[in-house]
Amino acid sequence: MAGVAPPSSSSASGSASGSSNGQAGSMGEAGLSASRYYFSLEDPKENWEVGDKVGAGSFASVYKVRHKGTKEICAAKIIRLNNKMPNEFAMVKDEVDILRDAAHPNMITLYATYKRTNKVWIIMEYCGGGSIQSLYQKLRRPMTEDEIKFILREMLAGLAHMHAHGIIHRDIKGGNVLLTHKGEVKLADFGVSAQLSHSQQRKSTIVGTPYWMAPEVVYEGATYDAKADIWSLGITALEMAEMEPPNSKMDPKMAMYMTPSMPAPTFRKPAAWSSAFRDFVRLTLQKNPARRPSAAALLAHPFLADASIAPLRAAITLVRARAKDSKRARAAAAKAAAKAGKAPAQPHAIRRHAPPHPQHVPRRHRVAAKASPNAAGQANHQAAVLAQANRPIQPMRHRMPAMPAMVASPARPAPMPGLASPRRAAQSPRLGAHMRFLRASNENPPLR
Structure with missing residues (x-):
């Protein structure tokens, strides 16, 4: 299978080799051996150096890690278990079993698994693209x-x-x-x-x-x-x-x-x-x-x-080249700022001025915004939309009811002829005079 080769260290491979190493019988935690895949109780940081965070979701974070023995680069999905969700660890075991039993070149490769207190580490193939x-x-x-x-x-x-x-x-x-x-x-x-x-x-x-x-x-x-x-x-x-x-x-x-x-x-x-x-x-x-x-x-x-x-390979190469150019530009700007005695601009200061979501733009400005599209602004908008869209729904015990058919709102009672609006009343001299009389009566009530 293409991708990062599995770590060859005995400590890493042993954590994913099943119960043949004799530790499964002395796990001390119920349910760890229920999975067809073995969860090591060792500290994963003894074998792996944790690098940058490369992804985050609603239930887990993914970090770039390097094996201390083989120097292989992998990805670690770290899941923090929630005590309020008793079935969460069972779902993690199901995920691990699927990765192990249904291995395929177009599925992410599983290398090792760890269980430490309330955290589960799943060491997988790193996909740099x-x-x-x-x-x-x-x-x-x-x-x-x-x-x-x-x-x-x-x-x-x-x-x-x-x-x-x-x-x-x-x-x-x-x-x-x-x-x-x-x-x-x-x-x-x-x-x-x-x-x-x-x-x-x-x-x-x-x-x-x-x-x-x-x-x-x-x-x-x-x-x-x-x-x-x-x-x-x-x-x-x-x-x-x-x-x-x-x-x-x-x-x-x-x-x-x-x-x-x-x-x-x-x-x-x-x-x-x-x-x-x-x-x-x-x-x-x-x-x-x-x-x-x-x-x-x-x-x-x-x-x-x-x-x-x-x-696709050309597109990935282009993105990587842009990232390298951007990194060099930031390094040069930081060096120039340090030489001039000024603090370099922070990324969050730039993001603060990103175009707002179209729903938050006043209506009078929306036409102008559409008339002069900005590629960077559109990209920021797409990222904001997809960040909201990508929140998954977890399994539910009971199904949600289907959305009822949309029912039209009841029709409003017909207004009195000619009194629907002041503009229509003004078009009729008789009705206009009547409305002026009513307005004057409200402003100047009769003396009693």
């Missing part, structure tokens, strides 16, 4: 068809493998698809994934991120299967093409509830994309899950026939 979401944000443009088709082909290969093993990802989106420096595509974040048994081929809990959730996941009393991932893949295709998922201007929960009743999403500017791409997205976004092709069937779609890694 970041997520798809971060890539198009750094490019400050939508992704091209050539970039999108390769990503979709690799995602489908990973999903086809997962679905063949009875696993539903349930949270496919741009933020959960990672890229290596070489352009390899990896499905990640299996925290809400589900393993289907032979006797249970469908799930019924509401899980996922609202804008990417399939209609059948939201329906009350309905069940769903792996076809829910196909819908999320189609939404991710639109996300890459337009830098945000459909309906992202709506409140996330409102968008989730309205998904079953709204028409299937499509491109804002269909003419800008090839007919093959439009047909691919149309197939993935069928409201009826039975009409959606499987991941294996979509791999044969003509849109993916000439997919190549070269365009």
Whole structure:
């Protein structure tokens, strides 16, 4: 498998080798050995040097780490367990089991796991290219068809493998698809994934991120299967093409509830994309899950026939070059400021002047803002929208009721003829005189 090689140190590999080292019988913590994958009780910092934070979510943070023995660079997902959620550790074990049992070149590679007090460390392959979401944000443009088709082909290969093993990802989106420096595509974040048994081929809990959730996941009393991932893949295709998922201007929960009743999403500017791409997205976004092709069937779609890694690799190289140039520029500015005896500008001071969200812009300024778009401002807006959109929904014991149909507000009683507004009254001399009399009576009440 491409990517970072597994650490060869015995201390690291032993933590992920199962109970063969004899420690499993003396764990001292109930439930640690229940997983098919072994959680070491050693201090992970004895084997790993923790570097910069490279990602953060609602329930975990991801750090760049280096193994002290092999010097290999990996990623550590550190999850702080919540005592108020007794099933949280069981969900972590499920994620680890999926990474171990369903290994595939298009899935993130698992290397080691640790359990220390209320923290769980999952050591995984490091993907230096970041997520798809971060890539198009750094490019400050939508992704091209050539970039999108390769990503979709690799995602489908990973999903086809997962679905063949009875696993539903349930949270496919741009933020959960990672890229290596070489352009390899990896499905990640299996925290809400589900393993289907032979006797249970469908799930019924509401899980996922609202804008990417399939209609059948939201329906009350309905069940769903792996076809829910196909819908999320189609939404991710639109996300890459337009830098945000459909309906992202709506409140996330409102968008989730309205998904079953709204028409299937499509491109804002269909003419800008090839007919093959439009047909691919149309197939993935069928409201009826039975009409959606499987991941294996979509791999044969003509849109993916000439997919190549070269365009995506070029985009990643461009982003890395920009990052290096920006780093050198900041270092030069800091050096010049130190030489002049001035404090260098802080990044937060620059972000403070970022354009506000369009909803907070006064109405009289919105037309001017649309008339003179700014690439950096649009990128900042997309980042703010997706930060709100990417908050996943955890499994719920009871399903939410479906959103009731919108009911029109009752009609207002008809106003008296001619008295609807002062402007209409002024057009009639008789009515205008009557209104002036009423106004004068209110201002100067009669003496008694």
